[in-house]
Amino acid sequence: MHLSPRPAALATAAASLVLAAGCTASGGQGTGPKADAPQTITVWHGWSADAEAKAFENAVAGFRKAHPNITVKVVKDQTDDRITNAIRGGNPPDVVASFTTDSVGQWCQSGAWQDLAPYIKKSGVDLAQFPKAVQDYTQFKGRRCAMPLLADTYGLYYNKALMKGEQPPKTMSELTALAKKLTVRDPDGTIKVAGFMPSVQYYEHVPQHIAPQFGIRWLTPEGKGGFSGDPNVAAYLKWNKELIDWYGYANVKKFLRSMGQEFEASNPFQKGKVAMAVDGEWRTMFLKREAPKVDYGTAPAPVADDRAAQYGGGFIAGTVMGVPRGSQHAQAAWEFVRFLTTDTAALVGLANELGNVPSTIPALASPDLRLPPQFATFLQIFKHPASTTTPPTPNGNDYVVKFQQFVQDQWEPGRVRDLDASLRDLDNRIDKSLQLNGG
Known part of the structure; x- marks a missing residue:
């Protein structure tokens, strides 16, 4: 902010x-x-x-x-x-x-x-x-x-030189295809330039900023954990994991360890190491101050393919x-x-x-x-009328934190065997936390 x-x-x-x-x-x-x-x-x-x-x-x-x-x-x-x-x-x-x-x-x-x-x-x-x-x-x-x-407000930044004439993607399938096309690797699979880094550990690529583009609702109308009953959650997770697996989880981890600090000149988007990234409006100020030679554009973040009418929000x-x-x-x-x-x-x-x-x-x-x-x-x-936020609760963003921890520690590494059961367990833990805080 x-x-x-x-x-x-x-x-x-x-x-x-x-x-x-x-x-x-x-x-x-x-x-x-x-x-x-x-x-x-x-x-x-x-x-x-x-x-x-x-x-x-x-x-x-x-x-x-x-x-x-x-x-x-x-x-x-x-x-x-x-x-x-x-x-x-x-x-x-x-x-x-x-x-x-x-x-x-x-x-x-x-x-x-x-x-x-x-x-x-x-x-x-x-x-x-x-x-x-x-x-x-x-x-x-x-x-x-x-x-x-x-x-x-969160949108898509893209490096015009790395895009090589490609237009910014409007759907998640377009984003995935372009991410693969623009990625540059060493012979051993090491990522030299990431077309798009899907991991929730990449700065602003947390679920709170990207999952809304799939239409997830976060909580039920009654204010309870709603991850297990929302098909858009599964759609977001499937997109995330398929791109993680395409890169290779070990290669993703190696890339994440090599990143500079988000709010320093070493940020990989500013260094030409990432072609596209979701970020906040403040990045324009950092680019002006720290990387004025980067020729970049901005666009709304892509949406799930079945939500094309909502493109433009964030x-x-x-x-x-x-x-x-x-x-x-x-x-x-x-x-x-x-x-x-x-x-x-x-x-x-x-x-x-x-x-x-x-x-x-x-x-x-x-x-x-x-x-x-x-x-x-x-x-x-x-x-834009399709722009959204996360709903407030009596215990803050606890449900967001728990979901991100699940994605980071269990989903991306491939440790989830039964997604439905895991999401039901997540909802139960969210509900118990809400009850303790008057929710």
Whole structure:
């Protein structure tokens, strides 16, 4: 979500963010002085690099001009754990921003982040300015405790020189055929250039970003584990394993061990070692900064062959903002949240400086956006009706983590003998975890 290294999907352990039911912090909607009274609010966000922090301060400048009575104290580099501990301890800031949309279910259900519905209604904020997927990841079971601030949108990057005139694939069968055609090997099978690396251990090729292109539903309508009853899960796994086996699992592991760091110049796509890769919109900024000579294009990620009508969509997540329980200036805090998440100039400024997608439909069309031509793909994916996100739960992304662990540790190495039984076991473990957390 930002230019500093981002945590991998498996790193967002749900257990680290579970809030105790008995949070001691008090305060709720309408508490504290009125928004037009002189006061100071404290804002915590997770951006850490100097350029990122400056971009946030530039956006805040617009709020300060519009609300001269409110002094804003900004604190950078704040993690979700620090936010959680401050709420538990009854001494939270007035506004919090997090990169972890997977935790919205926990925050909403526990009340750790206040219900914003009364503020939204009173302010007349039109939620239709946000795409449906964005509306989905900022609420849980009808309780909207977060507002979106910028977005991550995932699409396909392709190296034009390595593509040799080929057009970007639109279906998974096209992707597979082109991956094989573009792959270059040594005589012993070692992968010199991967047409496309299917392993979930390849950076952003985690199930959360690619499996939605097969239409998987993640959970049942009742909020239970839904992997065993979803034929699209089996379709995703079959595609993954067939391409893994074509490369050879040992060759895949060898290639993975040779990769550079995702957020350094040694990233294999930037070094011409990968022809096509699924990645977030921020990669355009890294390429501009670290590999300006790479001639590349972008396109929506391919979809399963039976989902051609959904081509153009992709996975969406993003930064969220909220007012924590215990805020001593809740009304002024809401005015700050409302401004940063709906003001077009503020969002466009952040998008230009951070290289993320502005999170309202009006901001997408702003003539003031100054982003690389390849960025336009992600603006289109963001507002595409087929774009999706992972559903929130009371224990965060635990079900996503468990599925990725299954794919990484059992499926890709070929250790699964009975897929149906394995997926039923996975669903049972997911359900037990959800029950322990009030799901």
